[in-house]
Amino acid sequence: MSQYIRIETTNACNLRCKSCPQSLPQKGKLxxxxxxxxxxxxxxxxxxxxxxxxxxxxxxxxxxxMLHPKLTELVTIAVKAGLKVVLTTNATLLTRARS
Known part of the structure; x- marks a missing residue:
């Protein structure tokens, strides 16, 4: 069994970093x-x-x-299920209220 799980809760991003595949044009992908x-x-x-x-x-x-409007709710669901949640963020949307 896998040692970790990755789940894409959103495929939107607020940046277009040259080194990231997210910045590539993806025709037809909403x-x-x-x-x-x-x-x-x-x-x-x-x-x-x-x-x-x-x-x-x-x-x-x-x-x-952090673009997911219900991120706090998602994290709460995962933590209550006993999962160790890890986020990687560009931190541009991080505020004191969300930290």
Whole structure:
């Protein structure tokens, strides 16, 4: 079984870094966010099979996770399920209230 899980809660990003594949034109790929319902369903399906509870549960792939309007709710769902949440962010949307 994998030592970690990556889940793309949004594929939108507020930057266009030259070194990131997210900045490439992706014809036909809509930008969006995952619903709380779908996220919760995935967490419920995955969490019972986690052998290593310390293994990370990444809430990003190529998108900026802080663009998700329900990010706090998603993190809460994952933490309550016993998952170790990891975020990588460009921090441009980080405020004292969100830290």
């Amino acid at each position: 930008k969006g966010v995952m619903s709380v319902e779908l996220f919760s369903k995935i967490v419920n399906q995955v969490s019972p099979f986690r052998e290593n509870r310390e293994a990370p549960f990444y809430l990003h792939i190529c998108g900026e996770p």
